[in-house]
Amino acid sequence: MSVADKPDPDRDERPADDVPEAPGDAPADPADARADHDEADPEARTDGDDEVSAGGDEAAPGGDSDEGGAGQPPAARWWTHRLPTRSGALIGVLLALLGFALAVQLKGRDSDQGLAAARQEDLVRILDDLDSRKERLQRDISDLNAKKQQLNSGEQGRKAAVDDARQRADELGILAGTLPAEGPGLLITFRSGGDPVPASVLLDAVEELRGAGAEAMQFAGGGRTVRVVASTAFVDDGSGVAVGSVRLSAPYTVSVIGDPATMQAALNIPGGVVDTVRQSGGTVSVQQPAVVHVSATRKVPRPRYARPVS
Amino acid sequence: MIALIALVVGVVAGLVLEPSVPAGLQAYLPIAVVAALDAVTGGVRAWLRKEFNDKQFVISFVSNVLVAALIVFLGDKLGVGAQLSTGVVVVLSMRIFANVAAIRQTVFKA
Numbered sequence: 001m002s003v004a005d006k007p008d009p010d011r012d013e014r015p016a017d018d019v020p021e022a023p024g025d026a027p028a029d030p031a032d033a034r035a036d037h038d039e040a041d042p043e044a045r046t047d048g049d050d051e052v053s054a055g056g057d058e059a060a061p062g063g064d065s066d067e068g069g070a071g072q073p074p075a076a077r078w079w080t081h082r083l084p085t086r087s088g089a090l091i092g093v094l095l096a097l098l099g100f101a102l103a104v105q106l107k108g109r110d111s112d113q114g115l116a117a118a119r120q121e122d123l124v125r126i127l128d129d130l131d132s133r134k135e136r137l138q139r140d141i142s143d144l145n146a147k148k149q150q151l152n153s154g155e156q157g158r159k160a161a162v163d164d165a166r167q168r169a170d171e172l173g174i175l176a177g178t179l180p181a182e183g184p185g186l187l188i189t190f191r192s193g194g195d196p197v198p199a200s201v202l203l204d205a206v207e208e209l210r211g212a213g214a215e216a217m218q219f220a221g222g223g224r225t226v227r228v229v230a231s232t233a234f235v236d237d238g239s240g241v242a243v244g245s246v247r248l249s250a251p252y253t254v255s256v257i258g259d260p261a262t263m264q265a266a267l268n269i270p271g272g273v274v275d276t277v278r279q280s281g282g283t284v285s286v287q288q289p290a291v292v293h294v295s296a297t298r299k300v301p302r303p304r305y306a307r308p309v310s
Numbered sequence: 311m312i313a314l315i316a317l318v319v320g321v322v323a324g325l326v327l328e329p330s331v332p333a334g335l336q337a338y339l340p341i342a343v344v345a346a347l348d349a350v351t352g353g354v355r356a357w358l359r360k361e362f363n364d365k366q367f368v369i370s371f372v373s374n375v376l377v378a379a380l381i382v383f384l385g386d387k388l389g390v391g392a393q394l395s396t397g398v399v400v401v402l403s404m405r406i407f408a409n410v411a412a413i414r415q416t417v418f419k420a
Contacts, residue, residue, distance in 0.1 A: 087364030091353075092316035094371050098346040099320025104329055105339050 174216050177227040177298045181216040185257035185292035186264060192250045193281020199234040199241045201280075202252065205273040206234070212266035214258035216294040221248030225296040244298070260288045313353075337386065338379045341395060344402045345378035346371060351409035358416045378402065 173179035188205070190197050202219070206228060209217065217228040226232070226246040235242045240249035256263060264286055267273050274284045331339055349371040356362045378398050385394025 087368060088312055090368050091364060092312045094316075094346075094368065095313045095350065096316040096320035096323070098343065098350065099317040099322075100324040101320075101339055101343050101346070103321045103324025104331060105343055107325065107328060 175229075176300050177216075177229040177296075178300055180297055181257055181294045182291050183215070183257040184260055184290070185214075185255065185288075186260050187287040187289055187292060188254040188256065188267065189285045189287075190250065190252045190254070190277060191283045191285075193283070195280050195282075196239050197241070197250055197252065197277065197280075197282055199236045201273065201276055202241060202243070203234045204276070205254065205267065206232075208266045208273055209254075209256050209258065209263050212258065212263040214256045214263060216257045218255050218294045218296045219243045219248060219252055220255070220296075221250060221252040224248055227294070227296040227298045229298065255292050255294050257292050257294055264288070337391065337395065338382055341378045341382050341398055341402075342375045344399055344406075345374040348402045348405045348409070349374045351406050351413065355409045355412045355416070358413055374402075 170179060174181045190202070190205075206217065219226050219228055222240065224246050226243045226248065228243065232244045233242075237247050240247050241252070242248070267284070267286060269275075274286075277284045349367065352370060353362065353367045356367070381398050382391060382395050385391040388394075
């Protein structure tokens with residue numbers, strides 16, 4: 001019923017349009033179309049013929065049944081799915097191939113679009129742009145490299161200055177007694193005989209050792225240690241000696257860093273420290289360990305009045 | 311209907327599979343696509359005029375593609391591949407324009 005209904009609107013205008021123009025309407029080759037259609041779906045053709053003859057009787061009594069079968073039913077057949085035969089499948093395959101190729105081509109060109117399609121002048125301009133950009137960037141690179149080198153050398157200079165200052169601080173710290181020190185030297189022990197060892201003897205010993213090149217020194221006695229620096233005073237204090245502000249008691253051990261041989265010679269000269277102590281009944285023993293530790297430190301008060309002259 | 315479905319299926323397959331075009335076919339594929347488009351527009355035109363013919367469509371499709379590819383191949387061999395490709399594309403696009411114009415006239419009567 002639907003098949004019969006559908007062609008009706010067409011058929012209404014056909015008599016005016018189709019019949020006279022029939023040969024001109026299918027200029028490609030109507031005979032071929034007709035024949036092909038016939039062989040593709042003979043059943044459809046008889047159907048179509050029936051319809052056409054039925055419809056034609058109503059609307060156009062003079063309608064040529066053969067011509068109507070060729071010109072009209074293919075469209076109807078396509079919509080009603082009556083024709084998916086060999087040729088329909090072939091058309092499907094061809095169109096699928098076309099779609100595939102189209103997609104592949106579009107997809108493939110997406111990747112390298114820009115430049116491949118550009119014109120020669122554009123390409124030359126782009127190349128120029130890139131060249132100048134490269135030059136600019138290379139200039140930037142050399143500028144930055146120079147800057148980096150400059151900073152590096154500045155950094156090195158600063159580092160050297162810092163190292164220098166640190167070394168100076170270490171030297172001054174050892175000299176001022178704010179840093180512990182170690183190195184070759186002597187361990188000298190004073191034991192008193194009948195009389196306690198007087199402070200003057202210890203001061204003599206310190207001066208002899210300084211004269212012999214002692215660099216760091218500490219006194220120990222009665223379980224306390226004290227660093228000996230330029231301002232250290234030696235004062236007799238009953239049976240002991242106050243070294244700086246620390247009271248020590250015999251026996252006194254002096255740890256001193258410096259050239260061991262020179263210092264030993266300085267201590268042993270006739271009429272020197274060792275002689276003096278022996279004469280008053282005491283003993284002086286001198287040891288020479290591999291490393292002497294001077295571990296006592298002192299705090300240096302911040303000068304209240306003196307300011308460096310710069 | 312089948313034709314439309316087949317076209318969509320082909321496009322989807324091409325997008326999903328993402329095959330790379332072999333170097334030897336790179337010059338021919340676009341020309342073949344344009345030739346096939348010519349055949350398809352011709353087919354749509356004939357269908358709208360209710361004079362569609364499967365055999366004619368299939369033959370024109372295949373022969374269009376083959377002839378276009380052959381011309382490009384010949385051009386390559388003769389050293390005028392780019393010019394001949396351009397010529398083929400021009401001719402085919404003129405035909406596509408003519409077909410689309412005919413379709414337009416049929417559909418919009420203008």
